[in-house]
Amino acid sequence: MRFDILTLFPEMFPGYLNASILRRAQEGEYVRVNLHTIRDYAVGKHRVTDEPPYGGGGGMVLKPEPIFAAAEAAIAQGQAKTGIAAVPPIILLTPQGRPFTQSVAQELSQQPWLVLLCGRYEGVDERVRQHLVTDEISIGDFVLTGGELAAMILVDAITRLLPDVLGAEDAAVSDSFATGLLEGPHYTKPETFRSWSVPAVVRSGHAANLARWRRQEALRRTWQRRPDLLLTANLSQADKQYLAVLAQET
Numbered sequence: 500m501r502f503d504i505l506t507l508f509p510e511m512f513p514g515y516l517n518a519s520i521l522r523r524a525q526e527g528e529y530v531r532v533n534l535h536t537i538r539d540y541a542v543g544k545h546r547v548t549d550e551p552p553y554g555g556g557g558g559m560v561l562k563p564e565p566i567f568a569a570a571e572a573a574i575a576q577g578q579a580k581t582g583i584a585a586v587p588p589i590i591l592l593t594p595q596g597r598p599f600t601q602s603v604a605q606e607l608s609q610q611p612w613l614v615l616l617c618g619r620y621e622g623v624d625e626r627v628r629q630h631l632v633t634d635e636i637s638i639g640d641f642v643l644t645g646g647e648l649a650a651m652i653l654v655d656a657i658t659r660l661l662p663d664v665l666g667a668e669d670a671a672v673s674d675s676f677a678t679g680l681l682e683g684p685h686y687t688k689p690e691t692f693r694s695w696s697v698p699a700v701v702r703s704g705h706a707a708n709l710a711r712w713r714r715q716e717a718l719r720r721t722w723q724r725r726p727d728l729l730l731t732a733n734l735s736q737a738d739k740q741y742l743a744v745l746a747q748e749t
């Protein structure tokens with residue numbers, strides 16, 4: 500999968516993208532991340548990328564010309580490199596976008612190529628939204644200084660869903676949200692730490708009991724922390740019975 504990221508601050512990216520699983524995913528050529536500096540596409544001696552808004556109101560607005568030029572260059576390069584003729588989705592990261600969730604990550608992981616546009620300051624000129632961008636995504640109801648962290652979050656959440664990026668052991672299938680539930684607790688060695696022991700069922704080696712316990716703990720945690728998720732989760736008859744037990748307890 501290919502990501503082209505359009506940003507005023509490419510220096511924000513390498514630390515996060517070049518470590519751990521994202522590094523391995525790039526080395527293994529499962530994913531390629533190309534950074535494009537919007538300022539490189541601005542013209543004039545000062546390469547101005549932002550101006551005050553028409554009509555006043557404070558703050559600065561990103562100008563359309565360098566953003567269109569950067570996007571068009573990134574798309575032309577990508578088409579030449581990949582042989583993909585279609586224009587990829589062009590996603591603006593903005594608090595006004597549709598909420599980013601695990602199912603949006605899954606949806607986007609089906610694409611061979613995405614362009615991510617990082618907004619800054621008060622926002623981008625509306626013509627970018629109307630005539631360039633094809634999708635807008637928010638990573639939550641808070642305002643960051645720009646879209647760069649949001650873009651890295653998309654790259655991370657999408658990359659780990661790509662086939663073979665995670666090893667079998669940390670496969671994404673049992674993730675919180677992939678199942679519609681939060682994950683239950685995990686334990687590792689030592690068996691007893693400061694008198695706190697790992698539950699017997701976890702150490703028992705009894706696969707069926709362990710699977711039932713894990714499912715029940717996932718239900719318990721979701722019930723306690725995110726009951727809203729239970730409305731859309733895929734629940735068996737046994738799950739519903741266990742939830743009834745939890746409801747009795749509280």
Ligand code: ADE
Nearest residue numbers: 592593637638643645649
């Ligand atoms: N840019 C600034 N805040 C943002 C948010 N919450 N999500 C995506 N992009 C942003």
